Amino acid sequence: MEPNLIEALKLSAAGMLIVFSSLIIIALVISVMRSLDEKYTKAQERKNAPAPVKQQTLDNLTLVLISAATATVLQNKQYRMRSIRKIVSRDATVAGWAMEGRSVLHGSHVMNVKTEK
Numbered sequence: 001m002e003p004n005l006i007e008a009l010k011l012s013a014a015g016m017l018i019v020f021s022s023l024i025i026i027a028l029v030i031s032v033m034r035s036l037d038e039k040y041t042k043a044q045e046r047k048n049a050p051a052p053v054k055q056q057t058l059d060n061l062t063l064v065l066i067s068a069a070t071a072t073v074l075q076n077k078q079y080r081m082r083s084i085r086k087i088v089s090r091d092a093t094v095a096g097w098a099m100e101g102r103s104v105l106h107g108s109h110v111m112n113v114k115t116e117k
Contacts, residue, residue: 057086 066084 058084 063084067081070079070081
């Protein structure tokens with residue numbers, strides 16, 4: 001009777017090993033699928049999320065004055081301002097040579113106005 005008992009225990013151990021290993025494999029597959037689903041959901045949320053609205057850095061009076069100056073220079077011509085931004089913020093400490101370099105660079109982008117003869 002003892003050889004049959006040993007065979008039964010071996011068979012039971014093999015069966016339990018197969019069952020638990022298959023359960024571990026199923027659990028791993030489910031966790032991988034869950035992580036892939038979370039990544040896909042986050043990607044869809046980022047894709048469908050509205051673009052962040054930029055904060056206005058200039059006050060409205062400054063924007064109106066810049067628009068009026070541009071309209072004066074470009075009389076009777078179509079134009080569109082894409083962006084207006086400050087070169088240096090009020091609280092920043094900038095070296096004098098850096099500001100001079102920026103002013104030279106920005107001054108080199110002057111638009112030539114064609115005049116009618």
